[in-house]
Amino acid sequence: MKPFAESCAENQQPILDILQKEFAGTRQVLEIGSGTGQHAVFFARALPHLIWQTSDVVEHHSGINAWISDEDLDNTRAPLPLNVETDPWPEQEYDGIFSANTVHIMGWPEVEKMFAGIGQVLLPGGCFCLYGPFNYDGQFTSESNASFDVWLKIRDPKSGVRDVADLGKLAEKAGLKLIEDYEMPANNRILVWQASVLRPQ
Helix, strand or coil: CCCCCHHHHHHHHHHHHHHHHHCCCCCEEEECCCCCCHHHHHHHHHCCCCEEEEEECHHHHHHHHHHHHHHCCCCEEEEEECCCCCCCCCCCCEEEEEEECCCCCCCHHHHHHHHHHHHHHEEEEEEEEEEECEEECCECCCHHHHHHHHHHHHHCCCCCCEEHHHHHHHHHHCCEEEEEEEEEHHHEEEEEEEECCCCCC
16 A cells, blocks of 8 residues: 655645756756655656656665555656665765755755755755745744644754755755745745856855
C-alpha cells in the first residue's frame, strides 16, 4: 500500500502553479526529502519537459518507489539515498532543486549541511525552491505557525519553524541569492534562491 499524506494532496496544486513558472526552463530537478513520493509524480506529470530526481533517507524509498511504479512516468527517477547529514551528495549537477516541509523537521546543523550541499550541486543560474512555514524577523506570521512550532519542539527540540534571515545567511554562504518569496495557502511560503554564476570557494 502506498503511503499517503493529506497535506501533499492539499498543497500540490498551489505549489505546482509556482513551479510551472520557476522551472519553466529547467531540465533536471533534484527533490530533497521526497517523503511519500506524491509530490514527485504529481509535479513530474505536469512538467514533462524535465527529469524529476527523487531523494530521501532510505526508509522512505519503498513508498516513493511505489508511487513512481504506479504512475510509470518517463521523467521520474528512483530515489537517491540522501540523509543531508551523513550521505554523500550526488555527483550529478542540477539546474533546479525543490524541497517541501524539510527545514523545520531537521536540526539546525542538518539545515546548514543541506544548504552547503545545494551550493555544490546546483548549477549556476539554477533555482532552489523551498516550501514551508517561515518566520520573519523572529516573528511568527500566524498563530497556527506558532502552535505548530510548539508541537515540533515537543516532538524534537532540535526542530522548529526557521527564520528567513537565518536561512538567507546559509544561502549566501552557498552562493545563492533570494529572488522570490511567494505567499502560499495555510500560512506557508515558497522561497526561491538562484545560484550565482561564480560559486563560493
